[in-house]
Amino acid sequence: MFGSELVDAIDGQARVHPDRVAFCNSEGERITYVELRDQSNALACWLADADHVAPDVPVVLFGHKSPYMLTCILACAKSGHPYAPVDTVYPADRVARIVEQVGNTLLIDTTATDAGKAAAVAAPRVSLDNLREICAQTVTQDAIEALPGTGRDRTFYILFTSGSTGDPKGVEITGECVDEFSRWMMSDYVFEEDGVRTWFNRTPYSFDVSITDLVCGTTRGDTTFALEAEADASLAKTFEALADCDATDWVSTPSFVEQCLADVAYDASLMPRLKRMLLAGETLRPATVREVKRRFPGIHVYNGYGPTESTDLVTLCEITDEMLENDLALPIGYAKTGSDLVVLDPETLEQKPDGEPGELFVAGNTVARGYYGRSDLTQAAFGVCPEPLAQGRRSYRTGDEVTREANGLYYFHGRLDLQIKLHGYRIELGDIESTLVSTPLVHMACVLPVVRDGSIHHLTAFVVPTEAATERGLKLTRQIKSLVRGMLPSYMIPRTFRYLDEMPLNTNGKADRKALSALVDV
């Protein structure tokens, strides 16, 4: 009735299992399906009032793992507003820039503690106290039925990701993308079986892996358990939460699993019901899967891959024992139903035969509309794939180098540009570099990933300091880090800095990354 299969499915659960917990977190907050329906209806009616926010414009949702995030997501869809989730890990400056890009429309703040960051924005703000009051209001059936809802052609969410020039860019995902992604996941991953499942969620709603949790965890009336940031900082608290949540299904990055595996207590006795693990967001190492299978006998481990610009995942497969025996690198999966994955020569745009590496282009029913308010960026990345290969459908140029094998499995090799994934976080190196040179201490900067054991270990920055920088070494590093801390989330701050008198340049007059990476490998 709201024009979204996902939203209607979640509301449907409120009729069938009203008192079942839809979402809970390690702080003990929880929401049932009927509460989720009623609260989101109340908030949607408030949002549908043009005195509160103009119709159709995006609404920024600021928060982390509060059940209110889920309420707000549904309310936005029901009232016809795209939502733009912004996580509390972002510093105030980045929050303000995203809110400004969205048009300073309205910000809903679901946090009690991080009010400072969200309070600085120019947009009107709904505080947690206001939000509680609005959600508790009783609304009439007539008002609910009059809600505009969303639709397949409308923007469902706008997810901001690192942009190469230092400004985050907002990926616009439509209702069609969400529903088609949802259908695929429900048929190819979430198989029908008896019993309520509990989904362990570690990713905040502002990162696209979370759409997988949202879709899988709620469509069938399951329970999602989210790990709060406080527990995240302490592995002891994380393990307590893992034991308490008793999850059957796990979704995270490989790095988080590796972190847990470092403790012998992470095994089937800690999480006896754990049956499935879906890993995505970065390279999955065979050793990680072998160890998971040893600790959790009988577990099914899946590897997935996809860009934010095509709704989280476009490939998926179970990692079999055969793959672990034969392969040095694990496949990222088979192509999603409804998507055409095309491997092309990045220069000539000619199709590459199976077994040969090339750039991956994705076409099909989960490709984003583009970048919000940035037709220049949209034109460069969308619709580039030659029409016949894209079957006349919208396509996205990923910048990822992959190979398709004759058996239909895809393998990921790396990036063709300066975008990287560090522990699952998508980062444009240019974003960090332009932030560094915006400080008075840095004249020139070049940031490089340091690779160990086949995956990105940390970032290092080569810096030519300005005359204002009187210190060198760790002292200067600390000064620069303290300056950028207010501008970049912590995962984007390079761990180490090296200082140069001059930046080595290539023939184009740009920083010579090859020469610098030779210094990193020593």
Place this chain on the structure above:
Amino acid sequence: MADIRQQIIDLVADITDEPDVANEPDLDLFEEEILDSMAAIELLVAIKDEFGVSIAPTELERSEMNTLNKIVARVSERL
């Protein structure tokens, strides 16, 4: 003791890629983004390999091993 200290300095410098940590033994390594949760676990693995001292990641809170001096103390008391 001096030996253990130097060995630990070398381990931390190697894992964090930051040789200058030796000069700032009371610097909060997490706050300065020199150590993160992944690097902290690598350090515990390296300590086990080097000293045979096994510290489970769930055993210690960040505040108990956030400086070079504290890391030296935690290893020394277990040797």
